[in-house]
Amino acid sequence: DGGITQSPKYLFRKEGQNVTLSCEQNLNHDAMYWYRQDPGQGLRLIYYSQIVNDFQKGDIAEGYSVSREKKESFPLTVTSAQKNPTAFYLCASSMVGRHEQFFGPGTRLTVL
Amino acid sequence: QKEVEQNSGPLSVPEGAIASLNCTYSDRGSQSFFWYRQYSGKSPELIMFIYSNGDKEDGRFTAQLNKASQYVSLLIRDSQPSDSATYLCAVNKGAETSYDKVIFGPGTSLSVIP
Numbered sequence: 001d002g003g004i005t006q007s008p009k010y011l012f013r014k015e016g017q018n019v020t021l022s023c024e025q026n027l028n029h030d031a032m033y034w035y036r037q038d039p040g041q042g043l044r045l046i047y048y049s050q051i052v053n054d055f056q057k058g059d060i061a062e063g064y065s066v067s068r069e070k071k072e073s074f075p076l077t078v079t080s081a082q083k084n085p086t087a088f089y090l091c092a093s094s095m096v097g098r099h100e101q102f103f104g105p106g107t108r109l110t111v112l
Numbered sequence: 113q114k115e116v117e118q119n120s121g122p123l124s125v126p127e128g129a130i131a132s133l134n135c136t137y138s139d140r141g142s143q144s145f146f147w148y149r150q151y152s153g154k155s156p157e158l159i160m161f162i163y164s165n166g167d168k169e170d171g172r173f174t175a176q177l178n179k180a181s182q183y184v185s186l187l188i189r190d191s192q193p194s195d196s197a198t199y200l201c202a203v204n205k206g207a208e209t210s211y212d213k214v215i216f217g218p219g220t221s222l223s224v225i226p
Contacts, residue, residue, distance in 0.1 A: 035216075042116070042200070043156075043216040090155055099144040099204045099214055103155040 003027065004104035006091050011109045013078070013085065021076045021107045023091030030096040032074035036060060037088040037106075049074055050096055078109065086111045115139065116203050116217035124223045131188040133220050135201030138182065145177055145184045146202040149195075150219065156200055160186060191224045198222070 004025040013019045025032065031050045035043040045058030049068040063082025068074055074093075078085045088108050092101040117136045125131045133147075144163055148156035162168045162175040162184065174187040184203070188195055201217040 040120070040218065042218045045213065100146065100158060100161055101202075101214060102158065106155045 004091060004093055004102060006089075006104040006107050008107060009105065011107055013109060013111050015111060016080045018077055018079050019109070021078065021089055021091075021109070023074045023076065023104055024072055025074075025091075025093045025104075026072060027093055027102065028071075029093035029102075030071065031094045032068070033092040033094075033101060034058075034064070034066065034074070034076045035090045035092065037090060043090065046076065085109055115205070115215045116201055118199075118201050118217040118220045120218060121221040122223050123220055124225055125191050127191060127193060127224055127226050129191050131191045131195065131222055131224070133186040133188075133199050133201075133222065135184045135186075135203075135217055136182055137184070137201075137203045137215075139203070139205055139215075140179075140182065142179075142182075142203045142205065144204040144214075145175070146214070147173075147175060147186045148200040148202060148216075150198045150200055152197070188222075191222075193224045193226050196222060196224050 007022045033048045034046040037043050044060050046064050047066045049055035052071050055066050055068050065077045090106045091104040094101045115138050147160040149159045150156045160175040162177045165177050168175045172189045176185045198219040198221050200219045202214050205213045
């Protein structure tokens with residue numbers, strides 16, 4: 001089955017810790033995205049990548065970092081510099097040149 | 113003005129009725145319009161997309177686009193309790209930069225009452 005997987009489903013972090021969220025896709029999509037969703041708000045773009053070894057900051061990149069070493073994988077690290085990291089994190093992918101984005105199941109991060 | 117606006121709801125309709133969800137956008141250069149359905153605690157699922165003015169039908173769903181009014185809507189006919197979810201409107205920003213970003217609205221919560 002083609003799709004996008006994210007792990008873990010739930011993640012708890014102590015203040016001051018860095019954590020990495022996994023995102024893998026087997027749809028052969030070139031573009032991948034990370035969004036953050038907070039209650040009552042739309043999705044906000046953190047980072048995106050349109051090709052391997054290249055990525056760009058979105059609207060709220062401060063406190064986050066990414067890598068894109070493989071086409072299938074786009075991990076997101078939430079660093080201790082992110083002041084309010086508790087949120088629902090969504091990874092998505094699309095074909096380059098197409099706007100339809102397909103989402104993984106999400107990771108819910110809670111800072112204790 | 114926000115780039116993509118939706119009524120937050122909740123919108124309540126009786127089972128079997130037509131649910132009408134509305135979305136306005138600010139960028140006149142937008143060309144692609146999407147509706148996603150998001151169940152509570154789950155990720156968004158793409159259910160409709162439309163590129164041209166007019167109506168596009170897919171089963172019980174109809175997307176309507178009016179670029180002159182910068183308005184896109186989603187109609188759900190014969191609403192079912194399983195349609196109860198938050199519906200996100202998404203619009204591409206327009207080719208001002210090398211990356212044509214998609215902007216998501218805050219979503220409208222729909223409740224279908226049995």
